[in-house]
Amino acid sequence: MKRLVVILSLLLVSSCAKDSSNFTLTGTIKDLKKGTVYLQRVDDSLLVSIDSIQINGDSKFELHTKLDGPEVLYLALDKNGQDSGVIPFFADLGTTEINTSLKNFYMDAKITGSKQQEKLEEYNKMMDRFKDKNLDLIKNNLEARKSNDSILMDSSYKEYNNLILRKYLYTINFAMNNKDSEIAPYLAISEISDANLRYLDTINNALTPEIKSSRYGKILQELITERKKQ
Known part of the structure; x- marks a missing residue:
């Protein structure tokens, strides 16, 4: 029951983020079969999740949020309850794409998107x-x-x-x-x-x-x- 509540909560957050978004993050994480991908921002010196998606077989992801202007956001990966790293990037209105790998999550990141990035x-x-x-x-x-x-x-x-x-x-x-x-x-x-x-x-x-x-x-x-x- 608790697991079902968590899954429903993630789906609700993701749905709300997509409905009001003006920023989309897409990409792939090579060799990732199962895990949770988060879009995060700094709020009061802490990283907080603003959208997420569960990966189950397909390594592609799409995340959304609403930006008031250009801002540094973070792509985070949780695989089997273990933090696999964080990728910072400069987001702006529109779409950014990040392609990376499970083995070298941070080092292999290729980011295309904003001029600030x-x-x-x-x-x-x-x-x-x-x-x-x-x-x-x-x-x-x-x-x-x-x-x-x-x-x-x-x-x-x-x-x-x-x-x-x-x-x-x-x-x-x-x-x-x-x-x-x-x-x-x-x-x-x-x-x-x-x-x-x-x-x-x-x-x-x-x-x-x-x-x-x-x-x-x-x-x-x-x-x-x-x-x-x-």
């Missing part, structure tokens, strides 16, 4: 380079510690600080170059919220009126206001 992927490619460089620095630091090489340790520490600075500066520059996209305030609040206020102010002041009034534009303004109070 294209910008996010461009940014993430550069962040991957920073991550690779950071791994190299960690390796060098460990080797320096093993050999008790204080000069090399000091050098790797300085390189690490320089890498963090370059990452912040790249994010600021990327946001400034995309001041007419929701990606700008999103990166400001998700990647460099602890940056010097003058940098956040610079990004905020450069935003177009449309982006200032967007979801992440408003959150950025609230963040700056709160930090100035402190």
